[in-house]
Amino acid sequence: xxxxxxxxxxxxxxxxxxxxxxxxxxxxxxxxxxxxxxxxxxxxxxxxxxxxxxxxxxxxxxxxxxxxxxxxxxxxxxxxxxxxxxxxxxxxxxxxxxxxxxxxxxxxxxxxxxxxxxxxxxxxxxxxxxxxxxxxxxxxxxxxxxxxxxxxxxxxxxxxxxxxxxxxxxxxxxxxxxxxxxxxxxxxxxxxxxxxxxxxxxxxxxxxxxxxxxxxxxxxxxxxxxxxxxxxxxxxxxxxxxxxxxxxxxxxxxxxxxxxxxxxxxxxxxxxxxxxxxxxxxxxxxxxxxxxxxxxxxxxxxxxxxxxxxxxxxxxxxxxxxxxxxxxxxxxxxxxxxxxxxxxxxxxxx
Amino acid sequence: xxxxxxxxxxxxxxxxxxxxxxxxxxxxxxxxxxxxxxxxxxxxxxxxxxxxxxxxxxxxxxxxxxxxxxxxxxxxxxxxxxxxxxxxxxxxxxxxxxxxxxxxxxxxxxxxxxxxxxxxxxxxxxxxxxxxxxxxxxxxxxxxxxxxxxxxxxxxxxxxxxxxxxxxxxxxxxxxxxxxxxxxxxxxxxxxxxxxxxxxxxxxxxxxxxxxxxxxxxxxxxxxxxxxxxxxxxxxxxxxxxxxxxxxxxxxxxxxxxxxxxxxxxxxxxxxxxxxxxxxxxxxxxxxxxxxxxxxxxxxxxxx
Amino acid sequence: xxxxxxxxxxxxxxxxxxxxxxxxxxxxxxxxxxxxxxxxxxxxxxxxxxxxxxxxxxxxxxxxxxxxxxxxxxxxxxxxxxxxxxxxxxxxxxxxxxxxxxxxxxxxxxxxxxxxxxxxxxxxxxxxxxxxxxxxxxxxxxxxxxxxxxxxxxxxxxxxxxxxxxxxxxxxxxxxxxxxxxxxxxxxxxxxxxxxxxxxxxxxxxxxxxxxxxxxxxxxxxxxxxxxxxxxxxxxxxxxxxxxxxxxxxxxxxxxxxxxxxxxxxx
Numbered sequence: 049x050x051x052x053x054x055x056x057x058x059x060x061x062x063x064x065x066x067x068x069x070x071x072x073x074x075x076x077x078x079x080x081x082x083x084x085x086x087x088x089x090x091x092x093x094x095x096x097x098x099x100x101x102x103x104x105x106x107x108x109x110x111x112x113x114x115x116x117x118x119x120x121x122x123x124x125x126x127x128x129x130x131x132x133x134x135x136x137x138x139x140x141x142x143x144x145x146x147x148x149x150x151x152x153x154x155x156x157x158x159x160x161x162x163x164x165x166x167x168x169x170x171x172x173x174x175x176x177x178x179x180x181x182x183x184x185x186x187x188x189x190x191x192x193x194x195x196x197x198x199x200x201x202x203x204x205x206x207x208x209x210x211x212x213x214x215x216x217x218x219x220x221x222x223x224x225x226x227x228x229x230x231x232x233x234x235x236x237x238x239x240x241x242x243x244x245x246x247x248x249x250x251x252x253x254x255x256x257x258x259x260x261x262x263x264x265x266x267x268x269x270x271x272x273x274x275x276x277x278x279x280x281x282x283x284x285x286x287x288x289x290x291x292x293x294x295x296x297x298x299x300x301x302x303x304x305x306x307x308x309x310x311x312x313x314x315x316x317x318x319x320x321x322x323x324x325x326x327x328x329x330x331x332x333x334x335x336x337x338x339x340x341x342x343x344x345x346x347x348x349x350x351x352x353x354x355x356x357x358x359x360x361x362x363x364x365x366x367x368x369x370x371x372x373x374x375x376x377x378x379x380x381x382x383x384x385x386x387x388x389x390x391x392x393x394x395x396x397x398x
Numbered sequence: 399x400x401x402x403x404x405x406x407x408x409x410x411x412x413x414x415x416x417x418x419x420x421x422x423x424x425x426x427x428x429x430x431x432x433x434x435x436x437x438x439x440x441x442x443x444x445x446x447x448x449x450x451x452x453x454x455x456x457x458x459x460x461x462x463x464x465x466x467x468x469x470x471x472x473x474x475x476x477x478x479x480x481x482x483x484x485x486x487x488x489x490x491x492x493x494x495x496x497x498x499x500x501x502x503x504x505x506x507x508x509x510x511x512x513x514x515x516x517x518x519x520x521x522x523x524x525x526x527x528x529x530x531x532x533x534x535x536x537x538x539x540x541x542x543x544x545x546x547x548x549x550x551x552x553x554x555x556x557x558x559x560x561x562x563x564x565x566x567x568x569x570x571x572x573x574x575x576x577x578x579x580x581x582x583x584x585x586x587x588x589x590x591x592x593x594x595x596x597x598x599x600x601x602x603x604x605x606x607x608x609x610x611x612x613x614x615x616x617x618x619x620x621x622x623x624x625x626x627x628x629x630x631x632x633x634x635x636x637x638x639x640x641x642x643x644x645x646x647x648x649x650x651x652x653x654x655x656x657x658x659x660x661x662x663x664x665x666x667x668x669x670x671x672x673x674x675x676x677x678x679x680x681x682x683x684x685x686x687x688x689x690x691x692x693x694x695x696x697x698x699x700x701x702x
Numbered sequence: 703x704x705x706x707x708x709x710x711x712x713x714x715x716x717x718x719x720x721x722x723x724x725x726x727x728x729x730x731x732x733x734x735x736x737x738x739x740x741x742x743x744x745x746x747x748x749x750x751x752x753x754x755x756x757x758x759x760x761x762x763x764x765x766x767x768x769x770x771x772x773x774x775x776x777x778x779x780x781x782x783x784x785x786x787x788x789x790x791x792x793x794x795x796x797x798x799x800x801x802x803x804x805x806x807x808x809x810x811x812x813x814x815x816x817x818x819x820x821x822x823x824x825x826x827x828x829x830x831x832x833x834x835x836x837x838x839x840x841x842x843x844x845x846x847x848x849x850x851x852x853x854x855x856x857x858x859x860x861x862x863x864x865x866x867x868x869x870x871x872x873x874x875x876x877x878x879x880x881x882x883x884x885x886x887x888x889x890x891x892x893x894x895x896x897x898x899x900x901x902x903x904x905x906x907x908x909x910x911x912x913x914x915x916x917x918x919x920x921x922x923x924x925x926x927x928x929x930x931x932x933x934x935x936x937x938x939x940x941x942x943x944x945x946x947x948x949x950x951x952x953x954x955x956x957x958x959x960x961x962x963x964x965x966x967x968x969x
Contacts, residue, residue: 085918091933098764116918117929120662124914126454127667127826134829147665152458214543220648223663259565260648265935272743275544292742385664394476396648424797430790430809430849437842438812441823444830498722505719518723520951525726526903527950528733529924531931532943536729539736546732549747576729581851581900588896589858608711622861626854633813633850640909654816661818674819681814685807693803 082111082320084327086137087121092288093344101339105330111323125153125315136318137327138180142309143225145179146378154179154313162325165332165350170370172307173349177375180313183331184346187305187364187373188229191271191281195295198277204237204301207255207278214257217270217279222389223262229306229376230280231388237303243380245388253395260396271296282308284345287362298362300372307373310346442674449671467672477656477673481680484652487567488636491574495582495631496624498575503586503623504616508595526580534644537573538564541645565647573645574635581634582627589623590616625692629685636681653677730947737940755937756945764926765942772906772923773949775837779844779905780898786845787852787901788894792886794853795860806857812847817910820846825914835917843915844905851904852897859893899954906950 088097094117102113116124116135122144128134130152138145138154148154158174158181160166166174166181173182190201201207207216219227231252232242239247259276261267264285270276271286272294283305286298312331314324330336337348341355347364348355355365364370381388448454449468453461471477502522509515525533540546541563548560563569593616601611639654646655653673660670740752759765790809794802812820824843828835867889871881909924916925923946931939 089933090929093933094929114918118913118916118918118921118925119929119932120913122665123661123667123822124825126665127822128829129832132832134834151454151665220643222659258648262643263932265932269743269935272741273544275542289742386666389659389664390474390476393648393651397651419798420800421796421798424793424799426789427793427797427799427805428789429786430793430853433786433842433845433849434809434812437824437827438820438846441820441827442815444826445819445823498725501715501718502722505715516955519954521723521726523899523903523954524730524947524951527907527947528730529907529927529943529946530909531924531928532733532939533729535939536732536736539732540728576725579726584896584899585855585858588855588892589861591892592859622858626858626861629810630813630851630854633810637814637816639816639818654818657816658818661822667822670819670822674815678811678815682807682811685810685814686804689803689807 082323083114084111084137084320084323085114085133085135086116086327087135087139088115088117089139090117091344093340096339096343101336105327108330109323109326111320113327122148122151122153126151129317131317132319133315133317135315136320136324138313138315140311141225142178142182142307142311142376143228143378143382145311145313146382148313149179150382153315155316158314158328159325162322163329163332165329168334168352169332169349170351170367172370172373172375173309175375177377178309178311180311181328181332182307182309182311182349183328183337184310184341184348185364185373186282186284186308186346187300188226188280188282188308189301189305190278190299191267191286191296192278192299193271193274193295194297196274196277200297201278201299202302204233204303206301207280208251212278214259215277216255217259217261217267217276217281218255219267219280220260220262221392222385224264226264226280226282226308227260228381228388229308231392232376232381233303233306233374242374242377245384245391249391249395252392256396258396283347283362287345290345290358304372304374307375309375442678445667445671446675448667449669449675451668454667467669468676470669471672471676476651477653480651480653480656481676483567483650484636484654484677485680485684487570487574487642487650487652488632490567490571491578491635492628492632494571494575495579496628499579499582499586499627500624502579503583504590506583506587507590507593522580522583525576530577530640531644533577534573534641537569537576538644541569541572564645566649567646569645570642570650573641574638577638577641578631578634581630585627585630586620586623589626590620593619625688629688633681633685636677733940733943737937737944739937742934742936752937755941758936758938759941759945762938764921764930765923765938767919768921768923768926769942769945769949771920773953775841775844775922776902776905776950777953778841779848780902782841782845783848783852783901784894784898787849787897788856788890790849791853791856791860791893792890795857796865806853809853810850813850817847817908818913821911821914824911828915835915835920837920840912840915840920840922843911844908845901847908847911848901848904851900852894855897855900856890856893859890895957899957902953903950906946 088094097115102115106113121135121138121140124134125138125148133153138148140148145154149156156179163181169181172178172185190204190207192198192201199206218230221227221231231248234251235244235248236242238251259270261270264281267279267281268285268289271279271281272289281298283298286296289296312328314321314328318324332350334350334352334354337350337353338355340346341348341353341363342359345359345363353365355363364373450463450465451461452464452466455461502518506515506518506522509518528536538545542548543560545563547563548557551557552560597619598611598615601615602608606614637654639652639658642650642652643655643658653676657670657673657677660666660673735748737755738751738753739748740750740754793799794806799805821843824839825835828839833839868881868885871885872878876884907924908922909928912922912925916922921929923942927939927942
């Protein structure tokens with residue numbers, strides 16, 4: 049009897065313990081490995097992130113990283129509750145960070161003490177034109193075919209050459225920040241400055257007929273296929289074909305190039321802020337920066353990065369070269385976006 | 399269509415009046431209703447509410463009621479033009495799909511050989527499986543200035559400058575028809591296949607030409623399929639945005655394109671929601687009117 | 703048909719159908735060329751033949767995982783929407799429901815709303831319910847846009863359907879259940895199956911709704927391909943497209959062998 053009861057009690061308590069352990073295990077597991085929710089690009093960038101950089105981060109910081117590559121990021125963040133955001137770190141281009149700030153989706157200012165590597169970045173990466181920190185930039189200039197007897201463009205005005213009618217490529221301005229940059233540049237070249245919209249509209253109209261695309265990958269394809277002979281594009285989109293015997297090249301107009309920044313920022317409602325900051329710091333490490341820069345031809349914002357010669361020759365990685373980058377005033381632009389979108393759509397239609 | 403479905407056999411074949419009592423079969427609507435109410439009406443209601451608010455309450459508690467998104471739509475003829483383009487492209491695409499789809503559906507329905515039928519089925523279904531974006535890129539390759547058609551025609555010396563096949567409404571409609579014609583074909587095939595071929599044969603035996611036998615027997619009997627297929631294609635083409643976006647260039651602007659812009663780059667869910675409500679309301683009106691006309695048209699006299 | 707001599711009308715009929723088939727298949731031919739062409743962009747005329755894009759497609763884990771997920775989701779959506787849509791069509795056509803006409807239009811509405819809004823709206827509701835992005839949510843989203851197809855195709859078949867057959871069976875003493883299983887079901891089957899094929903394809907190719915409803919590492923093939931394409935617009939996309947065509951076609955042909963698509967022609 050006694051033995052029997054003991055046994056039963058033993059079995060019961062063992063069972064209870066087992067049950068508790070089963071229920072508790074995920075909690076304990078959860079406590080041990082926090083999850084950092086981030087957004088990141090696809091393509092070669094995504095490949096190297098998923099294959100090397102994120103696993104290394106997970107190992108070092110004993111966490112799991114959930115990296116969303118499916119656009120559009122900001123609407124998803126917008127649709128999730130502020131107290132429980134769908135991302136901890138938002139990676140977008142600079143213009144979207146400004147919109148996110150307006151919507152209260154990202155921090156207005158990063159805590160610099162938590163990102164030691166910020167000490168080594170070029171000033172543009174944390175300038176007042178940036179919300180968050182720019183970890184890389186590429187340069188928006190002109191891509192052109194080298195086999196069509198075209199002179200290498202030296203000015204943004206070369207894009208208006210009548211010989212390029214119907215063979216020049218731009219972007220659908222409402223949805224693409226390169227198109228928006230180009231519009232501001234037109235104001236600068238043909239008018240009183242980046243904010244001279246009237247001059248910009250007039251200059252844009254003069255560029256008709258022009259083929260418009262919605263993302264840079266498509267512009268690359270149009271250049272490669274000869275559907276356009278010259279197009280507005282960022283250096284990365286042309287340089288990544290280096291060594292593949294493609295008759296295309298990238299030109300830096302004398303008036304300067306616009307910066308297309310890769311910006312990271314933390315969401316205010318993030319429950320793993322320390323980890324979020326650690327991730328941003330990690331992305332600024334020289335070895336991480338070098339790896340990504342040499343994969344996708346983005347210019348690293350950490351001054352200490354030493355690139356291999358062929359990248360060093362073309363990317364913006366010295367004080368002198370960085371000085372050529374013009375940072376758009378996205379706060380100004382976004383405030384007028386609706387008006388500009390309507391105007392530009394009307395202007396280009398028909 | 400429902401009215402057609404239940405009115406037709408009842409009135410055409412049995413002259414007694416419709417019984418008003420709801421049949422137990424009606425309960426079968428339950429699962430669909432449940433699915434739609436929870437996962438469509440509810441989320442869409444959230445959208446519709448957002449379209450009347452000044453901001454997103456999930457992010458910002460200080461929002462107030464406003465009609466400004468609707469006022470914005472009403473006050474700019476660009477948006478009215480977009481609505482009209484959307485409907486026009488929808489109607490043209492539907493008619494073209496019917497013209498392209500009917501002969502194929504007829505052939506498929508009358509195909510006796512099992513292998514022939516399987517091959518045809520594959521040819522019809524394959525375009526649907528290409529993937530919307532890849533398929534649109536393929537059309538771009540065919541229609542663009544340096545595309546297959548223009549390169550060939552220029553190579554043959556038939557034209558000097560590329561024909562404007564793309565970056566306009568024409569290119570948009572061609573690509574849309576290609577995408578949606580399979581829906582038309584498969585819907586029609588099901589209906590044509592059920593029409594007794596002997597009816598047509600009988601008409602011909604009575605001296606009708608093949609065309610007349612078709613026009614007076616097969617065509618009227620396939621009307622339910624025509625209506626069902628047209629409605630599908632219309633609904634699909636007014637909500638398409640990838641294709642007009644890539645094929646239309648700067649010359650085409652539809653409501654779905656505007657919605658896409660508002661969601662993905664202006665982050666204005668309120669205005670996107672308002673555009674969605676307007677598009678859905680207009681198209682539901684079109685569909686209900688269409689069903690209404692249809693019910694009359696296919697009454698006792700309509701089909702016999 | 704075969705015994706008769708080929709006349710001008712018949713010739714025109716086949717010529718017309720041939721042209722239509724050419725129209726349907728031309729873009730696929732282009733995709734095939736793109737998949738085999740070594741240049742990293744779509745170009746015409748092609749410059750050579752390579753298998754490297756297919757190798758790249760099959761060697762990329764992301765593509766394989768996504769392909770498998772897409773197939774499984776599409777099969778579940780196929781079954782669910784056949785059940786829900788078929789039942790709904792019967793109810794609307796036979797239930798003598800008040801407002802059936804309005805309901806029919808209502809059930810079409812997910813097709814008329816740009817799917818990006820439907821996806822975003824569903825995502826928002828899931829987020830508010832703190833559900834994040836479960837795979838059943840994705841299936842629900844796909845089913846929502848798949849049911850209207852089954853509904854339409856089944857209603858179309860029901861419209862030509864003579865109720866007297868059922869009445870005859872009932873008057874011969876068959877129970878309502880037996881009438882349903884032995885008369886009604888076989889009669890609506892072609893419509894339900896045609897709709898099921900649509901459902902499978904619509905789910906397998908669904909992009910805007912999935913865009914919002916897939917979690918990281920749980921992306922369907924169209925989403926993975928779209929993300930890939932934003933950065934690398936190379937032949938791997940075309941190879942993926944060709945593989946999808948072959949795979950989905952085999953599923954459809956399998957369906958035909960198992961349930962007999964020919965049924966709706968032969969009925």
